[in-house]
Amino acid sequence: MRCECGKRPLDIVMSHILKLMIEEGIVGGDATLRRNSPVPLSGFYYSSLNPQFIGRNTLILLYPDFTKTVASRLINEVPEVKCVLKGTPQSTIGQYDKDSDIIHFEILEGDDEQINVMRTLLQDKIILVKKQSKHHIEVAMTCEEKLIRLHNYLDNNNIRNGVAVDGMCGLGALGIYLKKYGFEKVIFNDINPEMIEALKVNLEINNISDGFEIYNQSFEELNIDKVDLCVIDAFPGVNLDEIIKKAEIIADNVFII
Ligand SMILES: C[S@@+](CC[C@H](N)C(=O)[O-])C[C@H]1O[C@@H](n2cnc3c(N)ncnc32)[C@H](O)[C@@H]1O
Numbered sequence: 001m002r003c004e005c006g007k008r009p010l011d012i013v014m015s016h017i018l019k020l021m022i023e024e025g026i027v028g029g030d031a032t033l034r035r036n037s038p039v040p041l042s043g044f045y046y047s048s049l050n051p052q053f054i055g056r057n058t059l060i061l062l063y064p065d066f067t068k069t070v071a072s073r074l075i076n077e078v079p080e081v082k083c084v085l086k087g088t089p090q091s092t093i094g095q096y097d098k099d100s101d102i103i104h105f106e107i108l109e110g111d112d113e114q115i116n117v118m119r120t121l122l123q124d125k126i127i128l129v130k131k132q133s134k135h136h137i138e139v140a141m142t143c144e145e146k147l148i149r150l151h152n153y154l155d156n157n158n159i160r161n162g163v164a165v166d167g168m169c170g171l172g173a174l175g176i177y178l179k180k181y182g183f184e185k186v187i188f189n190d191i192n193p194e195m196i197e198a199l200k201v202n203l204e205i206n207n208i209s210d211g212f213e214i215y216n217q218s219f220e221e222l223n224i225d226k227v228d229l230c231v232i233d234a235f236p237g238v239n240l241d242e243i244i245k246k247a248e249i250i251a252d253n254v255f256i257i
Pocket of ligand 1: 095173219220234
């Protein structure tokens with residue numbers, strides 16, 4: 001089932017993976033792709049418009065019951081697999097709120113760096129590099145959808161430029177978008193130092209070299225002058241009362257994703 005370009009269809013690759021999982025006793029002999037597939041994390045996951053053919057060394061797999069042995073077989077025998085992670089997709093990876101610890105998926109084998117190229121409503125694409133073991137999986141609303149919401153909010157409210165804060169910036173997608181949209185300055189802030197490291201990579205890779213500040217603290221304690229816009233993108237379920245109160249003090253316009 002390999003295309004002449006060398007790629008195999010996703011379902012063939014996942015069948016190959018499931019076969020190894022059955023052989024290693026991770027799942028029973030009656031396992032099916034629908035019920036027992038690990039979560040495949042790769043570019044196609046974010047956009048159904050991309051053809052679902054998988055290239056070599058591109059697929060990051062996540063499953064709660066993976067072992068070192070199956071991870072090593074997956075890396076060595078399935079050419080598309082680049083990394084095997086242990087964990088459940090429902091866990092909130094990273095730092096949930098100001099009172100939480102930082103949580104990771106466990107890397108059993110391979111390299112967990114993933115690069116996503118996102119189309120936007122602007123001329124530019126946005127490139128996001130992330131270490132998947134340290135980063136939450138966005139399912140309910142993808143990052144592309146968040147950028148469209150932000151774009152529509154700015155257009156509908158005629159907010160075109162000024163100074164903005166991306167108060168819980170993570171990889172920096174929203175703040176980078178604001179810079180590309182026309183804001184003179186964006187203040188990036190995140191409580192998790194690992195996100196700040198990732199943010200710096202993403203600023204560079206998206207050619208943003210000036211007109212920004214970076215803070216690594218709890219948004220509730222961020223001490224800055226009044227700005228034109230504050231964007232807040234917290235993890236689902238986080239209590240936003242204090243955060244919204246703070247955002248309304250520091251910004252004329254507040255956009256909560
Ligand atoms: C849903 S993610 C943001 C995703 C981000 N828009 C992106 O482009 O990657 C939520 C972020 O809030 C951060 N966070 C959690 N509690 C925070 C707090 N009290 N103050 C600042 N950042 C916080 C987390 O570290 C995480 O990066």
